[in-house]
Amino acid sequence: MKLIIGNKNYSSWSLRAWLALKQSGLSFEELIVNIGGEEWASVRRESGEIMPSGKVPVLWDGETVIWDSFAILEYLADKVGRERFWPKDDTARGMALSMVAEMHSSYQALRSQCPMNVRKRFEGVRISDEAKADIVRILQLWAEARARFGKGGPFLFGTFGAADVFYAPVVSRFITYGIAVPGFARVYMEAVWEHEWMQAWIEGAEDERWVIEQYEAAPRT
Template sequence: MKLLIGNKCYSSWSLRAWLLMRAAGIAFTEELVPLDTPDFKETVFAAAPGSGGTVPVLVDGGIAVWETLAIVEYLHERFPESGIWPRDPAARAHARAAANEMHAGFTALRGACPMNLGKRFGPRDRGPGVARDVERLAALWGQARERFGAGGPFLYGAFCAADAMFAPVVTRLDTYGIAVDPLSRDYMQAVLAHPAFREWLTAALAEPAIVAQDEVDEPALVDLRKS
């Protein structure tokens, strides 16, 4: 299996697929396709004809899968014992609904706070839309933890696809100093401490490339890539 990904410092969707596969112990190689370069889409189209020309793309022999949730479901079918989704039917249904909500929603937070693992920013008012997204995240995470999280520190106990889907949002809340409730903070710390995420982060901070469109126009408290 091969996974095409974008720059690790910025590519939130790449992080989701990569993190899930690494956490589940699924063997794969990775191919970095630099974002914001002239041959980006050409490279992606060559691996996945008919796709939207975005990353991640999973290539498994003659099969190419694009779109992160499609990759998640392909991996679930391919490796049914790997814990991609919770075993309990109620937890699995809730996890799938939460992951789909993440895929389609939280647009204010995602727009105002692009994923940038290389910097940390000071707290500030980022608008009512971001505040509503954070409130919804707290409610959704709290419900998952209360109903299904007894077996571990993640949303449904053990790390699963829903946690991978929310991982970039976790980094945004942390990077931009956004205040959250204690339960959400504990969950965030579990994700940020996961060995697979730490591996991704180490590689992200070592990347030399700067993608201008994912750099917000405000001074950073810390540039981790220079520390």
């Protein structure tokens, strides 16, 4: 298997696919492209067979190609067993699926105003009411998942799974922009941040020399 990803410091969707592969337990080769470099436009034009969507992440498994993070996770779940990613309980699994789908399609204000930047730390940031509403919604979901289904461990549904894979970049954003969160959320964020796979990704991000200036400025409301 080969996984094509973008900069570890900035590419939130790449992080999700990478964590999904780690969760699968399958071996894979990672190929990193600098999505902020001058060569990126030409890479996208010339990589139709390698990156059909012109975006990252992309997973190659022999002749099979998957080019969306949610699709990658689902492909891997079918390949290794869905219980490795999703709760066994029907009710818990239904909520986990809904949370992942919502993360995949929503929170545009938070995404645009607070892009992932693993290395950066901001203080006293001001964000829009729309981004604040996104944060409140996420915290509500985290609280419900933890209260109802989190008794088996420190993650959203107890053990590390698909929901944590998809909300890991949100944890990174909250840390980067100094978002104030309640105690239960801090404990959850620490569990994600200190996870060995997340620490490996952070180390890779810190070792990168690429800088995308547009993601280095404080949010503008």
